[in-house]
Amino acid sequence: MAQNKIEYKVVVVGGSAGSLDIILKIISNADATGSILYIIVIHRKNDTNSMLPGLFSSRTKLKVKEVEDKDYILPGHIYIAPPDYHLLLENEHTFSLDASEKIYFSRPSIDVTFESVAEIFGASAIGVLLSGANADGAHGLSTIHRAGGFTIVQDPKSAEADYMPRQAIDKLKPDIVISADKIPDFLKNLILTPHNN
Amino acid sequence: MEFNIIKDDELDLLVNSLSDYGYDFTNYARASLKRRINRLLTIDRIPSFAELFYRVKNEEEYLTHVIEELTVNVTEMFRDPYVFKFLREKVLPVLATHPFIRIWHAGCATGEEVYSMAILLEEANLLHKSLIYATDINPSVIENIKRGIFSLGNLKQYSENYILSGGKKDFSAYYTAKYDFAKFDNRLKSKMVTATHNLVSDRSFNEFQLIFCRNVLIYFDKVLQDKVLTLFDESLEKLSFLVLGSKENLGFSKVANNFMQLDKEKIWRKIK
Known part of the structure; x- marks a missing residue:
C-alpha cells in the first residue's frame, strides 16, 4: 500500500504554572513560512484585559489573535484561547467557544482543545504539553496520540511544576519527552519534516 | 472514530428526533453540542447511543433532562x-x-x-x-x-x-x-x-x-x-x-x- 506523506498543519500547546517562558520561546521560534498555525492554551486568571496577545506579538512576525467566537482558522497565525472560555474547533476553518463547566478547575481547559484538534486535524497535529500543577491536558494529549498526531511532553525534570507532564507520561507513551530548552528547535525541525502515517 | 463516543450520523439522528418535540438544535454549533452529548452519556452512565435514543423517545422526564443538559446553564453574578x-x-x-x-x-x-x-x-x-x-x-x-x-x-x-x-x-x-x-x-x-x-x-x-x-x-x-x-x-x-x-x-x-x-x-x- 502506498503511503502518503502527511504535512503538519497545526501545533497545539498546553501549559499551566511555569509554562509561560517556554511558550514565549516557542513563539519566538515559530515557523515563519506561514504554513503552520499555532493554538496556545494557558491556564491563567480571568482578566478581561489580557496581556498575552501583546506579549506574543512582540516576539513574532506571525499574526497573534485571542480567539473570538466563530473566528476563522488560518495558517500562519498564533491563536490564544481566551480567558474564561473553552476553545473548540467546528471544522478545519472555524473556531467556536464554549462557556460551560470548568474542567480540572480550568477554563480554558487544555483537554477540551486538544480533543477538538485531534478530531479535526488528526495526524496533521502536533500536541505539546508543558509544565503545570494540574491533571488537565493528559487525556487530550492521548487523544491526539491515538488520532495519529505527534505528541511532545516537557521532561518533568525540567519543569517548574512537574505534575502535568507526569500525568501525561503516566497516561500515554508520548513520541518524545524532552527538556524545555530543546522544545523550540525540535518543533521547528519536526514541522519541516513530512511524515508517514 | 474512537475519540468521540457519539458519531456524526448519530448526532444527526438525535437532533432530528429532538426537533419532533419542538427543540430545534439543527443550527447549534456542532463541536460544543457533541461535547454536551458525550458529557451526558458519561454523567448518566449511558453505555450506548441506542440507549440514549430510546430513553429520549420513551421517557418524557428524561427528554426534559436532556434538553437541560444540552443547553449550557453556567452563569455568574457580575460576570465581566x-x-x-x-x-x-x-x-x-x-x-x-x-x-x-x-x-x-x-x-x-x-x-x-x-x-x-x-x-x-x-x-x-x-x-x-x-x-x-x-x-x-x-x-x-x-x-x-x-x-x-x-x-x-x-x-x-x-x-x-x-x-x-x-x-x-x-x-x-x-x-x-x-x-x-x-x-x-x-x-x-x-x-x-x-x-x-x-x-x-x-x-x-x-x-x-x-x-x-x-x-x-x-x-x-x-x-x-x-x-x-x-x-x-x-x-x-x-x-x-x-x-x-x-x-x-x-x-x-x-x-x-x-x-x-x-x-x-x-x-x-x-x-x-
Whole structure:
C-alpha cells in the first residue's frame, strides 16, 4: 500500500504554572513560512484585559489573535484561547467557544482543545504539553496520540511544576519527552519534516 | 472514530428526533453540542447511543433532562465586572430619562445576571420603574429565578465582581445566608417577569431599551446567530442597548449596520 506523506498543519500547546517562558520561546521560534498555525492554551486568571496577545506579538512576525467566537482558522497565525472560555474547533476553518463547566478547575481547559484538534486535524497535529500543577491536558494529549498526531511532553525534570507532564507520561507513551530548552528547535525541525502515517 | 463516543450520523439522528418535540438544535454549533452529548452519556452512565435514543423517545422526564443538559446553564453574578461598570456609568443614566424601563435577559439560565441587573437598578434608584423580563428555554432554571436562591460557595467571587463593577455597598446586605445557600432579597425580584422562550423558534414579544444575551450566541452557528440578532433588532427601540458576551460579535450580521459598538466591552447601541 502506498503511503502518503502527511504535512503538519497545526501545533497545539498546553501549559499551566511555569509554562509561560517556554511558550514565549516557542513563539519566538515559530515557523515563519506561514504554513503552520499555532493554538496556545494557558491556564491563567480571568482578566478581561489580557496581556498575552501583546506579549506574543512582540516576539513574532506571525499574526497573534485571542480567539473570538466563530473566528476563522488560518495558517500562519498564533491563536490564544481566551480567558474564561473553552476553545473548540467546528471544522478545519472555524473556531467556536464554549462557556460551560470548568474542567480540572480550568477554563480554558487544555483537554477540551486538544480533543477538538485531534478530531479535526488528526495526524496533521502536533500536541505539546508543558509544565503545570494540574491533571488537565493528559487525556487530550492521548487523544491526539491515538488520532495519529505527534505528541511532545516537557521532561518533568525540567519543569517548574512537574505534575502535568507526569500525568501525561503516566497516561500515554508520548513520541518524545524532552527538556524545555530543546522544545523550540525540535518543533521547528519536526514541522519541516513530512511524515508517514 | 474512537475519540468521540457519539458519531456524526448519530448526532444527526438525535437532533432530528429532538426537533419532533419542538427543540430545534439543527443550527447549534456542532463541536460544543457533541461535547454536551458525550458529557451526558458519561454523567448518566449511558453505555450506548441506542440507549440514549430510546430513553429520549420513551421517557418524557428524561427528554426534559436532556434538553437541560444540552443547553449550557453556567452563569455568574457580575460576570465581566467592567461590563456592569459601563452599564452603571454610561447606560443607566440614559435609561433613567425614560418614564418606564423594559429590559430583556434572553437565555438567562439560572438568573445570576438578572439579579445583578436588579441590584444595579436599585442602586441607581430605577428599580421601581423597571420591568426585567427573564427568559430561557428551560422551565426548571426559570424556577430558580423565582426562588432567588444561589449557592453560597460562589458568593465570595460574586462579591469581588460586584466591587469591581463599582458596587459601594456591603454585598452581603442583599442576601440572607442559610446552610449552603444565599437567598436574595424579595424586593429584587419584585420587578422580574419570568417565562420560557425559545430563541430558535419564538418571536419577539415586546420592545425593550436594553437586551442582555451573554454567552448564548456562542452555541449557535452563524445562520442562527443572524436570525437571533434580527429578533433582537426587532425587539429594541431606537437608541436602545444590546449587551453580548465578551467574545461575541455582531459584525458579520445583516443587522450590523443598525448598531454602533460603544466600548471595547461588547455593548452596542441601536442607531437606526
